[in-house]
Amino acid sequence: MPIHISTVILLTLLLFSGAWRQNFNGPYYRTSTGKVHFISDAPLERIEASSERLRGALDAGTGNFAWTVAIRSFKGFNSDLQVEHFNENYLESAQFPNATFEGRIIEEIDYNKDGAYPVRAKGKFTAHGLSRERIIPGRLVIKGNRMTISAQFSVPLQDHAISIPKIVHQKIAEEIQVDVLAELLKQPS
Secondary structure (H helix, E strand, O other): OOOOHHHHHHHHHHHOOOOHHHHOOOOEEEEEEEEEEEEEEOOOOEEEEEEEEEEEEEEOOOOEEEEEEEHHHOEOOOOHHHHHHHHHHHOOOOOOOEEEEEEEEOOOOOOOOOEEEEEEEEEEEEEOOEEEEEEEEEEEEEEOOEEEEEEEEEEEHHHHOOOOOHHHHHHOOOEEEEEEEEEEEEOOO
């Protein structure tokens, strides 16, 4: 079922207001400057872009998390025409302004103990208005009041009804490689 713009707006407002915090069972961590980088490595062209506007929060009491990134915040394309096609033809960012991922860390982590932990994040990944259940492996590093989360995963375009015209089929990969890196700060109770 497609996620509606109002749901994404509500999620974003709850993430960055005190309202969502009321549902937390423990301390929580948050960021508004995480990084998302993607690569489309097709036979005739390599397309790369990044955003430093990944927003997210993680509840250390439950392992629940929510992430969102504005599609229009991606920069670094090879040309203005790629930016236009990315936003208007493929991701349709006017209609679907954000990509989101919300769910729960599967492993039980002691968030009060410094260390590096392999983790799996299970939840609904939404892009281009279509949600898919995903398990994304990553790495979580805790040091004091800071937490760093990193992950690498692929996104099949067909899973999100992103169609590529035959004329440019050799220029756009069918699966996009995504890297995420975010430093979250523990928030005061």
